[in-house]
Amino acid sequence: MTEPLADPPDVVGIRNVLRARWKALPFWYRVAVAIGLEILISIGVFFLDHSLGYAVAAVAGLYWVHRLPRLPWRLAGQLVIISIFLFTGVTSLAAALAIAFAVFWVPARYRTWTLPLVAVALAVLYPFYDSKMFTIPVFGVWPDVATGVVMLVFIMMAVGLNIVVGYAGLLDLGYVAFYAMGAYTAAWFSSLQFAHRHFHFGAVGLTPNLPGIHITMWLLLPLAGVLTALAGIIIGLPTLRLRGDYLAIVTLGFGEILPQIARNGDNFFGTGFNLTNGPNGITPLDSPGFGHGISNLTGQFLPANYLQCCHSTVLGHQIQSTDVFFWTAIVLLLFTVFCSLRLQYSRLGRAWIAIREDETAAAAMGVPLMRTKTWAYATGAFFGGVAGAYYAFFKSATFPGDFFFNISVFILCMVILGGMGNIWGVIVGAGFLAYLDREGLANTGAWINTNIHFGHWHPNLDVPLYASGIYGLIILVVMLFRPEGLIPSKRVAAEMHEGVSDEPLYDAAHAGADG
Amino acid sequence: MAADASAPTLANRFQRPSVVGLLGGLVVLGALALLLKNLTVSPSGFFEITLIGLTTGCVYALVALGYTLVYGILELINFAHGDVFMLGGMFTITYATSFFGLHPGQGFAIVPIVFATLILSMLSCGVLNAVIEFVAYRPLRSAPRLAPLITAIGVSFIIEDVGLAWKGPNYVTAPDVFPHTKVFSFRGVDYGWNKLIVVAITIPVLLALLYLVQRTRQGKAMRATAQDKDAAAIMGINVNRTISFTFMIAGALAGAAGLCYSLYVTTVRYDQGFQLGLIAFTAAVLGGIGNLPGAVLGAVLIGLIQSWNEGLPWHMPGSDWTQSIVFSILILILVFRPEGLLGERTPEGG
Numbered sequence: 001m002t003e004p005l006a007d008p009p010d011v012v013g014i015r016n017v018l019r020a021r022w023k024a025l026p027f028w029y030r031v032a033v034a035i036g037l038e039i040l041i042s043i044g045v046f047f048l049d050h051s052l053g054y055a056v057a058a059v060a061g062l063y064w065v066h067r068l069p070r071l072p073w074r075l076a077g078q079l080v081i082i083s084i085f086l087f088t089g090v091t092s093l094a095a096a097l098a099i100a101f102a103v104f105w106v107p108a109r110y111r112t113w114t115l116p117l118v119a120v121a122l123a124v125l126y127p128f129y130d131s132k133m134f135t136i137p138v139f140g141v142w143p144d145v146a147t148g149v150v151m152l153v154f155i156m157m158a159v160g161l162n163i164v165v166g167y168a169g170l171l172d173l174g175y176v177a178f179y180a181m182g183a184y185t186a187a188w189f190s191s192l193q194f195a196h197r198h199f200h201f202g203a204v205g206l207t208p209n210l211p212g213i214h215i216t217m218w219l220l221l222p223l224a225g226v227l228t229a230l231a232g233i234i235i236g237l238p239t240l241r242l243r244g245d246y247l248a249i250v251t252l253g254f255g256e257i258l259p260q261i262a263r264n265g266d267n268f269f270g271t272g273f274n275l276t277n278g279p280n281g282i283t284p285l286d287s288p289g290f291g292h293g294i295s296n297l298t299g300q301f302l303p304a305n306y307l308q309c310c311h312s313t314v315l316g317h318q319i320q321s322t323d324v325f326f327w328t329a330i331v332l333l334l335f336t337v338f339c340s341l342r343l344q345y346s347r348l349g350r351a352w353i354a355i356r357e358d359e360t361a362a363a364a365m366g367v368p369l370m371r372t373k374t375w376a377y378a379t380g381a382f383f384g385g386v387a388g389a390y391y392a393f394f395k396s397a398t399f400p401g402d403f404f405f406n407i408s409v410f411i412l413c414m415v416i417l418g419g420m421g422n423i424w425g426v427i428v429g430a431g432f433l434a435y436l437d438r439e440g441l442a443n444t445g446a447w448i449n450t451n452i453h454f455g456h457w458h459p460n461l462d463v464p465l466y467a468s469g470i471y472g473l474i475i476l477v478v479m480l481f482r483p484e485g486l487i488p489s490k491r492v493a494a495e496m497h498e499g500v501s502d503e504p505l506y507d508a509a510h511a512g513a514d515g
Numbered sequence: 516m517a518a519d520a521s522a523p524t525l526a527n528r529f530q531r532p533s534v535v536g537l538l539g540g541l542v543v544l545g546a547l548a549l550l551l552k553n554l555t556v557s558p559s560g561f562f563e564i565t566l567i568g569l570t571t572g573c574v575y576a577l578v579a580l581g582y583t584l585v586y587g588i589l590e591l592i593n594f595a596h597g598d599v600f601m602l603g604g605m606f607t608i609t610y611a612t613s614f615f616g617l618h619p620g621q622g623f624a625i626v627p628i629v630f631a632t633l634i635l636s637m638l639s640c641g642v643l644n645a646v647i648e649f650v651a652y653r654p655l656r657s658a659p660r661l662a663p664l665i666t667a668i669g670v671s672f673i674i675e676d677v678g679l680a681w682k683g684p685n686y687v688t689a690p691d692v693f694p695h696t697k698v699f700s701f702r703g704v705d706y707g708w709n710k711l712i713v714v715a716i717t718i719p720v721l722l723a724l725l726y727l728v729q730r731t732r733q734g735k736a737m738r739a740t741a742q743d744k745d746a747a748a749i750m751g752i753n754v755n756r757t758i759s760f761t762f763m764i765a766g767a768l769a770g771a772a773g774l775c776y777s778l779y780v781t782t783v784r785y786d787q788g789f790q791l792g793l794i795a796f797t798a799a800v801l802g803g804i805g806n807l808p809g810a811v812l813g814a815v816l817i818g819l820i821q822s823w824n825e826g827l828p829w830h831m832p833g834s835d836w837t838q839s840i841v842f843s844i845l846i847l848i849l850v851f852r853p854e855g856l857l858g859e860r861t862p863e864g865g
Contacts, residue, residue, distance in 0.1 A: 244664070245590075248661075248664060257843065260835070264835045412668075469676025472671065473669065475665060476669040
C-alpha cells in the first residue's frame with residue numbers, strides 16, 4: 001500500500017527505479033559488471049553464430065570504450081577494438097564500424113550537417129553497392145532496392161505521423177485512413193477506373209485514345225496530399241475537441257470505416273456506382289515519368305518513363321526502374337524531412353509542443369487550440385497522403401486489404417520505437433521496422449530455425465506470422481523501459497520521466513479533472 | 516488539463532442542442548421509419564431477428580462491462596480486453612472438450628460441465644487480466660495519459676498472437692451442445708433454447724456484478740478508488756489491490772462472455788477479439804462509459820442494431836456495413852454526446 005511512497009516521487013516506473021539503483025553503484029564496479037556480462041553474452045552468442053558473437057562483442061566494447069572518461073583513452077580503445085576485428089578477418093564489419101566512428105568523431109559543430117549528408121550519400125548510392133554488401137549476422141543479406149523503396153515510403157508516413165503524435169501529442173490510431181486516401185486518389189486519376197471519362201494530362205506511355213482519367217504523377221502527389229489534408233481537416237474539426245484517448249478512439253473509428261468503404265465501394269447500396277472496385281482493388285496504375293520532352297532536355301538524366309527505364313550502366317551497375325523509384329522516394333522523403341524540420345521550431349511547431357506539454361497553459365498563453373491541432377492533423381495527413389499515393393504508383397495497384405488497423409499501429413510503433421518528437425529517431429525506427437516487416441522477420445526466422453536447436457528439437461517458427469505480436473511486444477517494452485524511444489528528443493524524455501507537474505499520487509491520468 | 520471546457524465550450528452547450536438535436540432526431544426518426552417498414556414487410560422475421568439481437572447484446576454486455584469497469588477506475592481504454600475475451604472463448608473450448616469431454620448429445624449432463632467450464636474460464640481470464648494490469652499498466656500509472664493507452668494496444672496485439680500461436684490461424688470449433696429445440700413458437704416467431712441459455716448465463720452474472728459493486732465492501736472500495744485514488748488511499752483502501760481486483764472482475768466477465776460466445780456461435784478465431792472488443796467498447800460509450808447499467812443498455816442496443824442491419828430484408832445496408840455503422844455511432848456519440856445515453860456530463864466532452 002505504502003509502496004509508491006517508498007521511492008521519491010520523481011523516480012517512477014520500473015526503468016527509472018532500476019536505473020537509480022544501478023547509478024548508485026561506483027563507476028568502475030559498474031564497468032566491471034557490464035564488461036563481464038558482455039563477455040559472457042558474447043561467448044554465448046559466439047557458439048550460436050561466430051560473426052554474430054564478434055558483432056556483439058564489438059558493439060558492446062565500443063559502447064563501453066565510448067563511456068571512458070578521457071578522450072585519449074577512448075581513441076586508443078577504439079583503435080584496439082577495430083584492429084582486433086581487422087585481424088580476425090571480419091573486415092567489412094570493422095569497416096562499417098570505422099565509418100560510423102569517423103562520422104561520430106567529427107567535431108560537434110559540424111556534426112549536424114555531416115551525419116545527414118553522409119547518410120543521404122550512402123542512401124543515394126545504395127543501389128550501386130547493395131549487391132556487394134556482406135551478410136549481416138542473423139538478419140541475413142542487406143535489403144534489396146525494392147524493399148528500400150517501401151522502407152522510404154514508410155519512413156515518410158512515420159515522419160508525417162510524428163507531426164501529429166510526436167509534436168502535437170495527439171494520438172492518431174487511424175493514420176492508415178490517410179494512407180488509403182492518398183493511394184485511392186492516385187489510383188482514381190491514373191488508371192482505367194473511371195472508364196466513361198476521357199481525360200489525359202501529362203501521363204506517359206499511353207495510347208492517346210485510352211479511356212479513363214490519366215494525370216501525371218507529379219501533379220497527383222500534391223493533389224493526393226491536399227485532398228488527404230482536406231479529409232484530415234474534415235475529420236478533425238468535429239473530433240479534435242475531444243481529449244486524448246477519446247480522440248484516439250474516434251480516429252480508430254475512421255481508420256476502420258474508410259477501408260470498409262474501400263472494400264464495399266464497388267456497388268454502393270446496390271446503386272451500381274463503382275468507386276473503388278471493391279476487394280479487387282484498382283490496378284494497374286500508369287507508369288510515372290517525366291515524358292520525352294523533359295527527358296531529352298536533361299540529356300536523358302530524368303527518365304521519360306519509369307517502367308521502361310534506363311538501359312545505361314553507371315559504375316558497373318545497370319540502372320533498373322526500381323532504382324529510379326528509390327531515388328524519387330529519397331527526394332520525397334527529403335522534402336518531408338525538410339518540411340518537418342522547418343515546422344518544428346516555427347511558430348506553429350512551438351504551438352504544437354506547447355499543446356502537447358500542457359493544453360490549458362497553452363490556451364491561456366493565447367495558442368488557438370482548435371486551429372493549431374487541426375493544422376497538425378492536416379499536415380500529418382498531407383504527408384500520409386503523398387506517401388500513400390507514391391506507394392500506389394510503386395506497386396501500380398491499391399487494394400483495400402492494405403489498409404488494416406495493423407498498419408496504423410505499425411506506423412505508430414515506428415514513431416514510438418524511434419522516439420516521439422525526434423525526427424532522426426523516427427527515421428531510424430521506421431526504417432528498421434519497415435525492413436523487419438519486408439525482409440528482416442523472414443530472414444531472422446530462417447536463421448532461428450536453422451541455427452537454434454536443443455538436442456534434436458528444432459523450432460519451426462513462422463516468424464512473419466507473428467509480426468503484429470512482435471510489434472506489440474516492441475511497443476510494450478519501449479513504453480515500459482524507455483518511453484521516450486531509442487533516440488529521444490530531450491523535451492519528450494523530460495515529459496515522460498517527470499510526468500505531469502501537479503499529478504496526484506496515484507495517477508496522472510486526469511490531472512485537474514476531478515483531483 | 517481538462518479545464519479547457521471553460522467559457523467558449525460552455526456557451527456552445529446552450530446553442531448546440533438545437534441543430535444537433537434536430538439532426539440526431541432526424542437520423543433516429545429515419546432509422547425508426549426503416550424499422551417500421553421492415554416490421555410491416557415481415558413481422559415474424561422482425562421479431563425473430565430482434566430476439567437474436569437481444570442474445571448478441573447479452574454477450575456484448577458482458578464484454579462492455581469489462582471496458583466500463585476498467586475505464587471507471589483508471590480512465591484507461593483497455594484495448595486488450597477484446598482479446599482477453601477471445602482467449603476466454605479458447606479457454607472454454609479447451610476446458611470443455613479436453614478436460615470434461617463435452618460433446619453433442621449428452622443431454623442434461625452438459626449443465627454441470629458448462630457450469631464448471633464457466634467457473635474455470637472466468638477464473639483464467641480474471642487472472643490473465645490482473646496479470647496484464649500488473650505487468651503493463653501499473654508501472655505506467657504516473658506516466659502521461661497516452662502511455663498506458665499505447666501499451667494497451669501493444670498488449671492487445673501480443674495476446675492476439677498468443678491465441679494465434681496456441682490455436683493456429685483457423686477457426687477453432689466448439690461442440691454445438693446447446694439444444695436448438697424451441698422454447699416457444701408464437702405465430703412463426705421461434706425462440707430456441709440455445710438463445711435462452713445464453714441469456715440465462717448472462718443475467719445472473721450481471722446481477723452478481725451489480726450486487727458486488729453496489730452492496731459489498733469491495734465494491735465500495737472500487738467506487739471510492741474510481742472517484743479519488745488519493746482520498747481512497749488515505750481512508751485505508753488498498754488502491755493497488757482494488758485496481759487488480761477490478762481487472763480480475765473485468766477479466767472474469769470477459770471469460771463468461773467468451774464461454775457464451777464460443778458455445779453459442781461455436782467458432783472462435785484469434786483475430787475476432789479485437790473487432791468484437793471495439794464493438795463492445797462502442798456499446799460502453801453509447802451507454803455512458805463508467806456507468807454499469809449504461810453499458811448493458813448500450814450493448815443491447817448495439818446488438819439489436821447489428822442484427823437488424825444484418826437480418827432485416829427491406830433496404831438495410833447488410834453485414835458488409837455493420838462495422839461502419841457501429842463506428843459511425845461511436846464517432847457521433849463521442850462528438851455530440853460524449854457522456855453517453857445514461858452517463859453524467861464530464862469535462863471530457865468539452
